Amino acid sequence: MRESYAATTSRYGVVLLLMVLYLFPLFYLVNVAMKTQFEYLADPVALAKSIRLSNFAEAWKLGNFADYLWNSIFYTTSATVLTLIVSLIAAFPISRGYVRFSGFFYTFFLISLFLPNPLVPQFALMNELGLYNTQIGYILLRTSGTGIAFLLIVGYVKSISRELDEAAAIDGCGYIRYLFTILLPLTKPVLATGAILTAIQTWNDIILPVIYLSDPGLAPVTKGLFAFRGQYLNNWPMLACGIIIVAAPLILLYAFVQRYIVDGALAGALKA
Protein backbone atom coordinates (compact mmCIF):
# COMPACT_ATOMS: atom_id res chain seq x y z
CA MET A 1 0.00 0.00 0.00
CA ARG A 2 2.26 2.78 -1.18
CA GLU A 3 1.22 6.34 -0.82
CA SER A 4 1.05 8.67 -3.76
CA TYR A 5 3.64 11.43 -4.02
CA ALA A 6 0.95 14.08 -3.47
CA ALA A 7 -0.28 12.40 -0.28
CA THR A 8 3.22 12.21 1.17
CA THR A 9 3.89 15.84 0.34
CA SER A 10 0.67 17.06 1.92
CA ARG A 11 1.42 15.00 5.01
CA TYR A 12 4.78 16.68 5.42
CA GLY A 13 3.06 19.99 4.72
CA VAL A 14 0.67 19.56 7.65
CA VAL A 15 3.52 18.45 9.91
CA LEU A 16 5.54 21.51 8.94
CA LEU A 17 2.61 23.77 9.74
CA LEU A 18 2.22 22.13 13.17
CA MET A 19 5.91 22.44 13.93
CA VAL A 20 5.76 26.17 13.16
CA LEU A 21 2.77 26.53 15.47
CA TYR A 22 4.58 24.71 18.28
CA LEU A 23 8.19 25.80 17.82
CA PHE A 24 7.94 29.36 16.58
CA PRO A 25 6.65 30.68 19.95
CA LEU A 26 9.68 29.12 21.65
CA PHE A 27 12.04 30.55 19.09
CA TYR A 28 10.44 33.97 19.46
CA LEU A 29 10.73 33.70 23.25
CA VAL A 30 14.48 33.10 23.01
CA ASN A 31 14.83 35.95 20.56
CA VAL A 32 13.07 38.41 22.88
CA ALA A 33 15.16 37.22 25.82
CA MET A 34 18.35 38.27 24.01
CA LYS A 35 17.25 41.86 23.46
CA THR A 36 17.71 45.01 25.43
CA GLN A 37 14.52 46.74 26.49
CA PHE A 38 15.38 49.50 24.00
CA GLU A 39 15.82 47.02 21.16
CA TYR A 40 12.52 45.37 22.03
CA LEU A 41 10.57 48.62 22.11
CA ALA A 42 12.09 49.74 18.82
CA ASP A 43 11.03 46.55 17.07
CA PRO A 44 9.70 43.57 19.07
CA VAL A 45 9.82 41.15 16.13
CA ALA A 46 13.26 41.88 14.68
CA LEU A 47 16.11 39.45 15.31
CA ALA A 48 18.21 40.20 18.38
CA LYS A 49 21.45 41.98 17.53
CA SER A 50 23.62 39.86 19.80
CA ILE A 51 23.43 36.92 22.17
CA ARG A 52 23.05 38.70 25.48
CA LEU A 53 23.34 36.13 28.24
CA SER A 54 23.72 38.88 30.83
CA ASN A 55 19.94 39.33 30.65
CA PHE A 56 19.55 35.94 32.28
CA ALA A 57 21.87 36.80 35.13
CA GLU A 58 19.89 39.95 35.77
CA ALA A 59 16.51 38.17 35.66
CA TRP A 60 17.88 35.43 37.93
CA LYS A 61 18.82 38.04 40.55
CA LEU A 62 15.75 40.26 40.21
CA GLY A 63 13.29 37.39 40.28
CA ASN A 64 14.65 35.38 43.24
CA PHE A 65 14.50 32.34 40.99
CA ALA A 66 17.04 30.43 43.08
CA ASP A 67 14.60 30.32 46.01
CA TYR A 68 11.61 29.45 43.83
CA LEU A 69 13.47 26.68 42.03
CA TRP A 70 14.62 25.19 45.29
CA ASN A 71 11.03 25.21 46.60
CA SER A 72 9.74 23.61 43.41
CA ILE A 73 12.39 20.89 43.50
CA PHE A 74 11.57 20.16 47.14
CA TYR A 75 7.79 20.01 46.58
CA THR A 76 8.07 17.99 43.40
CA THR A 77 10.46 15.33 44.69
CA SER A 78 8.63 14.91 48.03
CA ALA A 79 5.18 14.72 46.48
CA THR A 80 6.33 12.38 43.71
CA VAL A 81 8.12 9.92 45.99
CA LEU A 82 5.25 9.87 48.48
CA THR A 83 2.72 9.51 45.67
CA LEU A 84 4.54 6.50 44.23
CA ILE A 85 4.70 4.81 47.65
CA VAL A 86 1.02 5.28 48.48
CA SER A 87 0.00 4.43 44.91
CA LEU A 88 1.87 1.15 45.14
CA ILE A 89 0.31 0.13 48.44
CA ALA A 90 -3.10 1.04 47.06
CA ALA A 91 -2.77 -0.45 43.59
CA PHE A 92 -1.18 -3.82 44.30
CA PRO A 93 -3.80 -5.33 46.67
CA ILE A 94 -6.63 -3.87 44.60
CA SER A 95 -5.25 -5.26 41.36
CA ARG A 96 -4.67 -8.68 42.97
CA GLY A 97 -7.86 -8.82 45.01
CA TYR A 98 -5.91 -9.24 48.26
CA VAL A 99 -8.37 -6.96 50.07
CA ARG A 100 -12.11 -7.38 50.38
CA PHE A 101 -14.23 -5.11 48.14
CA SER A 102 -11.29 -4.30 45.86
CA GLY A 103 -13.72 -3.51 43.03
CA PHE A 104 -15.50 -1.05 45.28
CA PHE A 105 -12.25 0.69 46.26
CA TYR A 106 -11.28 1.01 42.63
CA THR A 107 -14.55 2.75 41.70
CA PHE A 108 -14.50 4.78 44.91
CA PHE A 109 -11.05 6.16 44.04
CA LEU A 110 -11.96 7.00 40.46
CA ILE A 111 -15.22 8.75 41.27
CA SER A 112 -13.46 11.89 42.52
CA LEU A 113 -12.92 12.78 38.87
CA PHE A 114 -16.62 13.65 38.62
CA LEU A 115 -17.27 15.06 42.08
CA PRO A 116 -17.63 18.76 42.88
CA ASN A 117 -14.44 20.74 43.19
CA PRO A 118 -13.26 20.17 46.80
CA LEU A 119 -11.40 23.52 47.01
CA VAL A 120 -13.57 25.41 49.49
CA PRO A 121 -14.09 22.81 52.27
CA GLN A 122 -10.52 21.63 51.69
CA PHE A 123 -9.31 25.14 52.42
CA ALA A 124 -11.39 25.33 55.60
CA LEU A 125 -10.00 21.96 56.70
CA MET A 126 -6.40 22.96 56.01
CA ASN A 127 -6.95 26.07 58.09
CA GLU A 128 -8.39 24.03 60.97
CA LEU A 129 -5.44 21.65 60.85
CA GLY A 130 -2.96 24.54 60.86
CA LEU A 131 -1.60 23.39 57.50
CA TYR A 132 -2.31 26.63 55.67
CA ASN A 133 0.86 28.28 54.42
CA THR A 134 3.07 25.32 55.35
CA GLN A 135 5.27 23.22 53.12
CA ILE A 136 4.09 19.98 54.67
CA GLY A 137 0.46 20.94 54.06
CA TYR A 138 1.06 21.61 50.40
CA ILE A 139 2.99 18.37 49.94
CA LEU A 140 0.16 16.44 51.63
CA LEU A 141 -2.33 17.94 49.20
CA ARG A 142 -0.17 16.92 46.27
CA THR A 143 0.29 13.37 47.56
CA SER A 144 -2.32 11.01 46.23
CA GLY A 145 -2.44 7.24 45.98
CA THR A 146 -5.47 7.40 43.71
CA GLY A 147 -4.26 9.32 40.68
CA ILE A 148 -2.56 8.47 37.41
CA ALA A 149 0.26 6.48 39.08
CA PHE A 150 -2.34 4.32 40.83
CA LEU A 151 -4.14 3.62 37.54
CA LEU A 152 -0.93 2.75 35.72
CA ILE A 153 0.22 0.34 38.46
CA VAL A 154 -3.19 -1.40 38.71
CA GLY A 155 -3.02 -2.13 34.99
CA TYR A 156 0.61 -3.22 35.04
CA VAL A 157 0.41 -5.55 38.05
CA LYS A 158 -2.08 -7.71 36.11
CA SER A 159 0.74 -8.61 33.73
CA ILE A 160 2.92 -9.89 36.62
CA SER A 161 2.29 -13.52 37.48
CA ARG A 162 0.58 -14.36 40.78
CA GLU A 163 2.94 -17.32 41.07
CA LEU A 164 5.70 -14.86 41.83
CA ASP A 165 3.80 -13.71 44.94
CA GLU A 166 3.37 -17.33 46.02
CA ALA A 167 7.00 -18.28 45.36
CA ALA A 168 8.25 -15.29 47.34
CA ALA A 169 5.85 -16.01 50.19
CA ILE A 170 7.01 -19.64 50.39
CA ASP A 171 10.57 -18.39 50.65
CA GLY A 172 9.48 -16.44 53.70
CA CYS A 173 9.25 -12.98 52.16
CA GLY A 174 6.75 -10.75 53.97
CA TYR A 175 4.18 -8.52 52.30
CA ILE A 176 5.92 -5.17 52.79
CA ARG A 177 9.31 -6.53 51.81
CA TYR A 178 7.74 -8.11 48.74
CA LEU A 179 6.15 -4.82 47.71
CA PHE A 180 9.28 -2.75 47.98
CA THR A 181 12.11 -5.14 47.10
CA ILE A 182 10.57 -7.49 44.52
CA LEU A 183 7.48 -5.85 43.02
CA LEU A 184 8.83 -2.30 42.90
CA PRO A 185 11.76 -3.09 40.56
CA LEU A 186 9.41 -5.10 38.32
CA THR A 187 7.02 -2.19 37.90
CA LYS A 188 9.80 0.22 36.92
CA PRO A 189 8.43 1.02 33.44
CA VAL A 190 5.09 2.27 34.76
CA LEU A 191 6.63 3.75 37.90
CA ALA A 192 8.85 5.88 35.67
CA THR A 193 5.86 7.08 33.69
CA GLY A 194 3.80 7.62 36.83
CA ALA A 195 6.66 9.52 38.44
CA ILE A 196 7.15 11.77 35.43
CA LEU A 197 3.46 12.58 35.04
CA THR A 198 3.07 13.22 38.78
CA ALA A 199 6.18 15.39 38.79
CA ILE A 200 4.95 17.42 35.79
CA GLN A 201 1.61 18.02 37.49
CA THR A 202 3.22 19.13 40.74
CA TRP A 203 5.91 21.26 39.15
CA ASN A 204 3.35 23.08 36.97
CA ASP A 205 0.67 23.51 39.62
CA ILE A 206 -0.23 27.16 40.09
CA ILE A 207 -3.69 27.21 41.66
CA LEU A 208 -2.89 25.38 44.91
CA PRO A 209 0.27 27.45 45.57
CA VAL A 210 -1.76 30.61 44.99
CA ILE A 211 -4.35 29.44 47.52
CA TYR A 212 -2.17 27.71 50.10
CA LEU A 213 1.31 29.23 49.92
CA SER A 214 0.72 32.93 50.40
CA ASP A 215 4.17 33.45 51.95
CA PRO A 216 6.44 34.47 49.02
CA GLY A 217 9.30 32.55 50.63
CA LEU A 218 7.36 29.31 50.11
CA ALA A 219 6.34 29.95 46.50
CA PRO A 220 7.30 27.50 43.76
CA VAL A 221 8.52 28.67 40.32
CA THR A 222 5.05 28.91 38.79
CA LYS A 223 3.85 31.39 41.38
CA GLY A 224 7.22 33.13 41.41
CA LEU A 225 7.16 33.57 37.65
CA PHE A 226 3.62 34.90 37.80
CA ALA A 227 4.62 37.44 40.46
CA PHE A 228 7.66 38.36 38.35
CA ARG A 229 5.30 39.08 35.47
CA GLY A 230 3.29 41.41 37.69
CA GLN A 231 6.44 43.35 38.56
CA TYR A 232 8.04 43.56 35.14
CA LEU A 233 4.90 43.73 33.05
CA ASN A 234 6.40 46.06 30.50
CA ASN A 235 9.92 44.69 30.45
CA TRP A 236 9.37 41.79 28.08
CA PRO A 237 13.05 40.85 27.58
CA MET A 238 13.38 40.43 31.38
CA LEU A 239 10.14 38.48 31.50
CA ALA A 240 11.20 36.26 28.59
CA CYS A 241 14.39 35.44 30.50
CA GLY A 242 12.29 34.52 33.52
CA ILE A 243 10.10 32.23 31.41
CA ILE A 244 13.18 30.52 29.96
CA ILE A 245 14.77 30.09 33.40
CA VAL A 246 11.63 28.22 34.48
CA ALA A 247 11.14 26.31 31.22
CA ALA A 248 14.73 25.30 30.38
CA PRO A 249 15.14 22.63 33.09
CA LEU A 250 11.83 21.12 32.01
CA ILE A 251 12.76 20.99 28.34
CA LEU A 252 16.16 19.54 29.17
CA LEU A 253 14.71 16.86 31.43
CA TYR A 254 11.96 16.13 28.94
CA ALA A 255 14.52 15.42 26.21
CA PHE A 256 15.81 12.54 28.33
CA VAL A 257 12.59 11.07 29.64
CA GLN A 258 10.14 11.73 26.81
CA ARG A 259 10.17 8.13 25.62
CA TYR A 260 8.64 7.07 28.93
CA ILE A 261 5.74 9.43 28.39
CA VAL A 262 5.11 9.41 24.70
CA ASP A 263 5.78 5.84 23.70
CA GLY A 264 2.82 3.74 24.58
CA ALA A 265 3.03 4.71 28.22
CA LEU A 266 -0.33 6.41 28.14
CA ALA A 267 -1.70 3.15 26.82
CA GLY A 268 -2.11 2.54 30.54
CA ALA A 269 -4.98 4.96 30.34
CA LEU A 270 -6.67 2.63 27.90
CA LYS A 271 -6.16 -0.55 29.89
CA ALA A 272 -7.44 0.89 33.14
Added chain:
Amino acid sequence: MRDTEVYAMYPFGKGMARHLPFLLLMIPTALYVLFGFGPSLVTVVFSFTDATGIPGTEWHFIGWENYRTFFTASNADDQMKAIGRSLYFAFAVVLIQNAVALFVAVLLNRKLKGDVFYRATLFLPVVLGVTVSGLIWQLMFNPMGGPVQRILKMFGTSSNFFGSYEVAFDLIIFVQIWMYMGYSMTIFLAGLQSIPRDLYEAGYIDGAKGWTAFRHITYPMIAPAVTVNMLLSIIGALQTFDIIYVLTGGKFETSTLAWNVFAAAFGSTSADYGRASAIGMIQFVFVLIFAVTAMVYFRKREVEL
Protein backbone atom coordinates in the same frame (compact mmCIF):
# COMPACT_ATOMS: atom_id res chain seq x y z
CA MET B 1 -17.32 -8.53 35.75
CA ARG B 2 -13.96 -7.08 36.66
CA ASP B 3 -11.48 -9.59 37.94
CA THR B 4 -10.62 -7.17 40.73
CA GLU B 5 -13.84 -8.13 42.46
CA VAL B 6 -12.66 -11.51 43.63
CA TYR B 7 -11.22 -11.82 47.11
CA ALA B 8 -8.15 -13.78 46.14
CA MET B 9 -6.04 -16.36 47.96
CA TYR B 10 -3.43 -14.46 49.95
CA PRO B 11 -0.02 -16.10 50.15
CA PHE B 12 1.68 -13.78 52.65
CA GLY B 13 0.56 -15.34 55.93
CA LYS B 14 -2.59 -15.85 57.97
CA GLY B 15 -4.20 -14.33 61.06
CA MET B 16 -3.15 -10.76 61.74
CA ALA B 17 -0.75 -10.77 58.78
CA ARG B 18 -3.74 -11.34 56.48
CA HIS B 19 -4.99 -7.84 57.30
CA LEU B 20 -1.76 -6.07 56.44
CA PRO B 21 -2.73 -5.16 52.82
CA PHE B 22 -6.00 -3.69 54.08
CA LEU B 23 -4.31 -1.70 56.84
CA LEU B 24 -1.79 -0.29 54.39
CA LEU B 25 -4.56 0.50 51.92
CA MET B 26 -6.07 2.70 54.63
CA ILE B 27 -3.20 5.21 54.23
CA PRO B 28 -4.08 6.26 50.66
CA THR B 29 -7.77 5.91 51.51
CA ALA B 30 -7.43 8.29 54.45
CA LEU B 31 -5.57 10.84 52.33
CA TYR B 32 -8.25 10.56 49.67
CA VAL B 33 -11.19 10.86 52.05
CA LEU B 34 -9.63 13.68 54.05
CA PHE B 35 -8.45 15.95 51.22
CA GLY B 36 -10.41 14.89 48.15
CA PHE B 37 -13.60 12.88 48.50
CA GLY B 38 -14.65 14.34 51.87
CA PRO B 39 -14.26 18.02 50.92
CA SER B 40 -16.08 17.30 47.65
CA LEU B 41 -19.10 16.00 49.58
CA VAL B 42 -18.95 18.76 52.17
CA THR B 43 -19.28 21.25 49.32
CA VAL B 44 -22.98 20.34 49.30
CA VAL B 45 -23.29 21.32 52.98
CA PHE B 46 -21.30 24.54 52.51
CA SER B 47 -23.55 25.56 49.63
CA PHE B 48 -26.47 25.87 52.07
CA THR B 49 -24.60 28.12 54.50
CA ASP B 50 -23.40 31.72 54.68
CA ALA B 51 -19.86 30.65 55.64
CA THR B 52 -17.13 33.15 54.78
CA GLY B 53 -13.37 33.25 54.91
CA ILE B 54 -13.41 35.97 57.54
CA PRO B 55 -11.94 34.46 60.72
CA GLY B 56 -14.10 34.41 63.82
CA THR B 57 -17.44 34.92 62.10
CA GLU B 58 -20.27 32.52 62.78
CA TRP B 59 -21.99 30.71 59.97
CA HIS B 60 -25.59 29.61 59.60
CA PHE B 61 -27.69 27.39 57.42
CA ILE B 62 -29.58 29.60 55.01
CA GLY B 63 -31.33 27.01 52.85
CA TRP B 64 -31.40 27.61 49.13
CA GLU B 65 -30.46 31.29 49.49
CA ASN B 66 -27.11 30.97 47.69
CA TYR B 67 -28.77 29.24 44.75
CA ARG B 68 -31.61 31.77 44.68
CA THR B 69 -29.06 34.60 44.65
CA PHE B 70 -27.19 32.91 41.84
CA PHE B 71 -30.23 32.93 39.59
CA THR B 72 -31.96 36.16 40.68
CA ALA B 73 -29.41 38.67 42.01
CA SER B 74 -28.66 41.84 40.10
CA ASN B 75 -25.67 40.14 38.49
CA ALA B 76 -27.65 37.00 37.55
CA ASP B 77 -27.17 37.96 33.94
CA ASP B 78 -23.40 37.69 34.39
CA GLN B 79 -23.83 34.26 35.94
CA MET B 80 -25.90 33.08 32.98
CA LYS B 81 -23.19 34.37 30.68
CA ALA B 82 -20.61 32.43 32.71
CA ILE B 83 -22.67 29.25 32.27
CA GLY B 84 -22.90 29.97 28.55
CA ARG B 85 -19.13 30.47 28.36
CA SER B 86 -18.48 27.25 30.29
CA LEU B 87 -20.54 25.29 27.78
CA TYR B 88 -19.02 27.11 24.82
CA PHE B 89 -15.54 26.45 26.18
CA ALA B 90 -16.31 22.76 26.77
CA PHE B 91 -17.87 22.18 23.33
CA ALA B 92 -15.16 24.05 21.46
CA VAL B 93 -12.29 22.41 23.32
CA VAL B 94 -13.73 18.88 23.24
CA LEU B 95 -14.65 18.96 19.54
CA ILE B 96 -11.66 20.82 18.11
CA GLN B 97 -9.04 19.27 20.36
CA ASN B 98 -10.16 15.71 19.68
CA ALA B 99 -10.75 16.22 15.97
CA VAL B 100 -7.31 17.77 15.47
CA ALA B 101 -5.66 15.21 17.75
CA LEU B 102 -7.21 12.29 15.87
CA PHE B 103 -6.25 13.77 12.51
CA VAL B 104 -2.66 14.36 13.61
CA ALA B 105 -2.44 10.92 15.24
CA VAL B 106 -3.51 9.22 12.00
CA LEU B 107 -0.99 11.37 10.16
CA LEU B 108 1.89 10.48 12.49
CA ASN B 109 0.97 6.81 12.70
CA ARG B 110 2.59 6.27 9.30
CA LYS B 111 6.34 6.20 8.94
CA LEU B 112 7.62 9.74 8.64
CA LYS B 113 11.14 11.04 8.89
CA GLY B 114 11.56 12.41 12.40
CA ASP B 115 8.22 11.18 13.75
CA VAL B 116 9.55 10.74 17.29
CA PHE B 117 10.61 14.38 17.32
CA TYR B 118 7.20 15.57 16.06
CA ARG B 119 5.35 13.59 18.71
CA ALA B 120 7.64 14.85 21.45
CA THR B 121 7.21 18.45 20.29
CA LEU B 122 3.42 18.25 20.22
CA PHE B 123 3.46 16.92 23.80
CA LEU B 124 5.90 19.60 25.00
CA PRO B 125 3.28 22.18 26.15
CA VAL B 126 1.96 19.67 28.70
CA VAL B 127 5.47 19.52 30.13
CA LEU B 128 5.91 23.30 30.08
CA GLY B 129 2.71 23.74 32.03
CA VAL B 130 0.04 26.37 32.10
CA THR B 131 2.10 29.28 33.48
CA VAL B 132 4.94 29.04 30.98
CA SER B 133 2.62 28.26 28.05
CA GLY B 134 0.29 31.09 29.00
CA LEU B 135 3.08 33.65 29.27
CA ILE B 136 4.61 32.53 25.98
CA TRP B 137 1.29 33.19 24.24
CA GLN B 138 0.95 36.54 25.95
CA LEU B 139 4.27 37.37 24.38
CA MET B 140 3.04 36.17 20.97
CA PHE B 141 -0.21 38.09 21.37
CA ASN B 142 1.39 41.23 22.76
CA PRO B 143 -0.74 44.08 21.34
CA MET B 144 2.32 46.36 21.26
CA GLY B 145 3.90 45.02 18.09
CA GLY B 146 4.01 41.28 18.89
CA PRO B 147 4.31 38.84 16.00
CA VAL B 148 0.58 38.16 15.64
CA GLN B 149 -0.21 41.88 15.76
CA ARG B 150 2.37 42.34 12.99
CA ILE B 151 0.50 39.88 10.79
CA LEU B 152 -2.84 41.56 11.52
CA LYS B 153 -1.33 44.95 10.66
CA MET B 154 -0.42 43.61 7.24
CA PHE B 155 -4.13 43.03 6.71
CA GLY B 156 -4.90 46.51 7.96
CA THR B 157 -6.42 45.48 11.27
CA SER B 158 -5.35 45.05 14.90
CA SER B 159 -6.55 43.63 18.20
CA ASN B 160 -6.06 43.91 21.93
CA PHE B 161 -6.02 40.09 22.16
CA PHE B 162 -6.23 39.07 25.85
CA GLY B 163 -7.35 42.60 26.66
CA SER B 164 -10.24 42.52 24.21
CA TYR B 165 -13.84 41.74 25.12
CA GLU B 166 -14.43 40.27 21.67
CA VAL B 167 -11.59 37.79 21.28
CA ALA B 168 -10.00 37.17 24.70
CA PHE B 169 -12.16 34.13 25.45
CA ASP B 170 -11.60 32.54 22.05
CA LEU B 171 -7.86 33.03 22.46
CA ILE B 172 -8.00 31.27 25.83
CA ILE B 173 -9.70 28.36 24.06
CA PHE B 174 -6.97 28.40 21.43
CA VAL B 175 -4.19 28.26 24.04
CA GLN B 176 -6.00 25.50 25.93
CA ILE B 177 -6.21 23.38 22.75
CA TRP B 178 -2.60 24.19 21.86
CA MET B 179 -1.59 22.92 25.30
CA TYR B 180 -3.50 19.65 25.43
CA MET B 181 -3.84 18.54 21.80
CA GLY B 182 -0.62 16.56 22.18
CA TYR B 183 -2.01 14.71 25.18
CA SER B 184 -5.13 13.56 23.32
CA MET B 185 -3.01 12.73 20.30
CA THR B 186 -0.76 10.49 22.40
CA ILE B 187 -3.76 8.51 23.64
CA PHE B 188 -5.09 8.17 20.09
CA LEU B 189 -1.67 7.06 18.86
CA ALA B 190 -1.51 4.37 21.53
CA GLY B 191 -4.87 3.12 20.23
CA LEU B 192 -3.79 3.30 16.60
CA GLN B 193 -0.59 1.39 17.22
CA SER B 194 -2.53 -1.53 18.66
CA ILE B 195 -4.28 -2.12 15.31
CA PRO B 196 -2.69 -5.06 13.47
CA ARG B 197 -1.48 -4.16 9.97
CA ASP B 198 -3.02 -7.22 8.30
CA LEU B 199 -6.44 -5.82 9.13
CA TYR B 200 -5.79 -3.03 6.64
CA GLU B 201 -4.38 -5.47 4.10
CA ALA B 202 -7.48 -7.65 4.39
CA GLY B 203 -9.63 -4.53 4.08
CA TYR B 204 -7.63 -3.38 1.06
CA ILE B 205 -8.38 -6.62 -0.76
CA ASP B 206 -12.08 -6.07 0.00
CA GLY B 207 -11.79 -2.58 -1.47
CA ALA B 208 -11.56 -0.60 1.79
CA LYS B 209 -9.09 2.23 1.47
CA GLY B 210 -8.81 5.89 2.42
CA TRP B 211 -11.91 7.15 4.20
CA THR B 212 -13.70 3.77 4.01
CA ALA B 213 -10.79 2.06 5.73
CA PHE B 214 -10.74 4.76 8.41
CA ARG B 215 -14.51 4.57 8.94
CA HIS B 216 -14.78 0.78 9.10
CA ILE B 217 -11.41 -0.35 10.45
CA THR B 218 -9.55 2.45 12.24
CA TYR B 219 -12.43 4.13 14.02
CA PRO B 220 -13.99 0.97 15.50
CA MET B 221 -10.56 -0.27 16.60
CA ILE B 222 -9.75 2.90 18.51
CA ALA B 223 -13.18 3.21 20.11
CA PRO B 224 -11.75 2.80 23.66
CA ALA B 225 -9.27 5.61 23.00
CA VAL B 226 -12.12 7.79 21.77
CA THR B 227 -14.12 7.12 24.94
CA VAL B 228 -11.15 7.92 27.19
CA ASN B 229 -10.31 11.10 25.30
CA MET B 230 -13.88 12.37 25.17
CA LEU B 231 -14.44 11.76 28.89
CA LEU B 232 -11.11 13.26 29.97
CA SER B 233 -11.55 16.34 27.81
CA ILE B 234 -15.19 16.94 28.80
CA ILE B 235 -14.40 16.75 32.51
CA GLY B 236 -11.16 18.68 32.08
CA ALA B 237 -12.74 21.43 30.00
CA LEU B 238 -15.59 21.99 32.44
CA GLN B 239 -13.33 22.05 35.50
CA THR B 240 -10.27 23.93 34.31
CA PHE B 241 -9.61 27.53 35.22
CA ASP B 242 -5.85 27.82 35.75
CA ILE B 243 -5.47 28.94 32.13
CA ILE B 244 -7.96 31.76 32.81
CA TYR B 245 -6.04 32.70 35.95
CA VAL B 246 -2.82 33.05 33.98
CA LEU B 247 -4.15 34.73 30.83
CA THR B 248 -6.87 37.18 31.92
CA GLY B 249 -7.67 36.69 35.59
CA GLY B 250 -11.34 36.36 34.61
CA LYS B 251 -11.46 39.86 33.13
CA PHE B 252 -12.73 40.81 29.66
CA GLU B 253 -15.70 38.45 29.88
CA THR B 254 -13.66 35.31 30.24
CA SER B 255 -15.09 33.99 33.51
CA THR B 256 -16.59 30.52 33.54
CA LEU B 257 -18.37 28.59 36.31
CA ALA B 258 -15.11 26.93 37.32
CA TRP B 259 -13.39 30.32 37.49
CA ASN B 260 -16.27 31.82 39.48
CA VAL B 261 -15.94 29.14 42.18
CA PHE B 262 -12.32 30.15 42.64
CA ALA B 263 -13.02 33.88 42.40
CA ALA B 264 -15.92 33.78 44.88
CA ALA B 265 -13.87 31.91 47.48
CA PHE B 266 -10.31 33.18 46.96
CA GLY B 267 -10.65 36.26 44.76
CA SER B 268 -9.18 39.58 45.83
CA THR B 269 -12.60 41.02 46.66
CA SER B 270 -14.52 38.02 47.87
CA ALA B 271 -14.25 35.22 50.43
CA ASP B 272 -17.80 33.92 50.23
CA TYR B 273 -17.53 30.17 50.82
CA GLY B 274 -21.27 29.54 50.71
CA ARG B 275 -21.75 31.19 47.35
CA ALA B 276 -18.57 29.61 45.94
CA SER B 277 -19.82 26.16 47.01
CA ALA B 278 -23.23 26.76 45.44
CA ILE B 279 -21.56 27.69 42.14
CA GLY B 280 -19.41 24.58 42.51
CA MET B 281 -22.54 22.45 42.86
CA ILE B 282 -24.10 23.99 39.76
CA GLN B 283 -20.88 23.27 37.89
CA PHE B 284 -20.98 19.69 39.20
CA VAL B 285 -24.47 19.19 37.73
CA PHE B 286 -23.13 20.11 34.29
CA VAL B 287 -20.09 17.85 34.66
CA LEU B 288 -22.33 14.97 35.69
CA ILE B 289 -24.84 15.44 32.86
CA PHE B 290 -22.22 15.68 30.13
CA ALA B 291 -19.84 13.04 31.47
CA VAL B 292 -22.57 10.45 32.03
CA THR B 293 -24.18 11.15 28.64
CA ALA B 294 -20.82 10.82 26.91
CA MET B 295 -19.91 7.67 28.82
CA VAL B 296 -23.21 5.93 28.01
CA TYR B 297 -23.10 7.02 24.37
CA PHE B 298 -19.50 6.06 23.66
CA ARG B 299 -19.58 2.81 25.64
CA LYS B 300 -22.68 1.81 23.66
CA ARG B 301 -20.87 2.58 20.43
CA GLU B 302 -17.89 0.51 21.55
CA VAL B 303 -20.18 -2.49 22.00
CA GLU B 304 -22.03 -1.98 18.72
CA LEU B 305 -18.93 -1.59 16.60
